Amino acid sequence: MSGEEGRKTRILLADGHHMVRQGIRRLLESEADFEVVGESDNGSEVVRLARELKPHVIVMEARMPKLDSVDVIKRIKAEHPEATILVLTSHDEEECLELLRAGAGGYLLKSAKGEELAQTIRMVRAGQFVCDPLVEKRLLKHAVRPQPVALDFGQHLTRRETEVLKLAARGMGNRDIAGYLGLAERTVKGHLMSIFSKLGVGSRTEAVHEALKRGWVSLEDE
Numbered sequence: 001m002s003g004e005e006g007r008k009t010r011i012l013l014a015d016g017h018h019m020v021r022q023g024i025r026r027l028l029e030s031e032a033d034f035e036v037v038g039e040s041d042n043g044s045e046v047v048r049l050a051r052e053l054k055p056h057v058i059v060m061e062a063r064m065p066k067l068d069s070v071d072v073i074k075r076i077k078a079e080h081p082e083a084t085i086l087v088l089t090s091h092d093e094e095e096c097l098e099l100l101r102a103g104a105g106g107y108l109l110k111s112a113k114g115e116e117l118a119q120t121i122r123m124v125r126a127g128q129f130v131c132d133p134l135v136e137k138r139l140l141k142h143a144v145r146p147q148p149v150a151l152d153f154g155q156h157l158t159r160r161e162t163e164v165l166k167l168a169a170r171g172m173g174n175r176d177i178a179g180y181l182g183l184a185e186r187t188v189k190g191h192l193m194s195i196f197s198k199l200g201v202g203s204r205t206e207a208v209h210e211a212l213k214r215g216w217v218s219l220e221d222e
Helices: 003-008 018-029 043-053 069-079 095-104 114-125 131-142 158-169 174-181 185-199 202-211
Strands: 009-016 034-040 058-062 085-087 106-109
Touching: 003 085, 009 018, 009 043, 009 114, 018 034, 018 058, 018 114, 034 043, 043 058, 043 069, 058 069, 058 202, 069 085, 069 095, 085 095, 085 114, 106 114, 158 174, 158 185, 158 202, 174 185, 185 202
Parallel strands: 009 034, 009 058, 058 085, 085 106
Antiparallel strands: none
């Protein structure tokens, strides 16, 4: 393998529709840093191909035939944990939540433009969690329960911290959160810094992503 080939992102495509896969393949193969190493139309084959081809990124639709997408992700992450799975999805928040818990590394709407898909693949390959803003808004607004949460290493998020995190996830700024909770803005900033430190993250989205992965979530009615 040449140095140039070794630097390319190896991508496996998984979608039940042949024309969709071919369209995505054409888009990705026009990018110099991508290599589409395989494609599949069903979940069982995706697991097998991930084992054989060892892709860096698997671009997969949210609902795969023959094997449930949640099971597909769990099996791939168990066998090939370094692989990142980017899910192409619609607006089904509960479906996205289950895929996130299984180990998905990002969500993008199927209506996204080609350049947006390419950039998202680069971002998830670099280890970033990426979520389409529309999906994120619908998914995260009910995300964090306002109650203390125990962490694996003995610390915990306080009730106030989980309240701040929930409001931040809904898109509220520090000033709005402060007004809503009757706090000083600097106090809100302090709570967010504490949350980031405890969770080992650097942003609000990453903090909520971590909370979702750990199962501290509730998709309640508005």
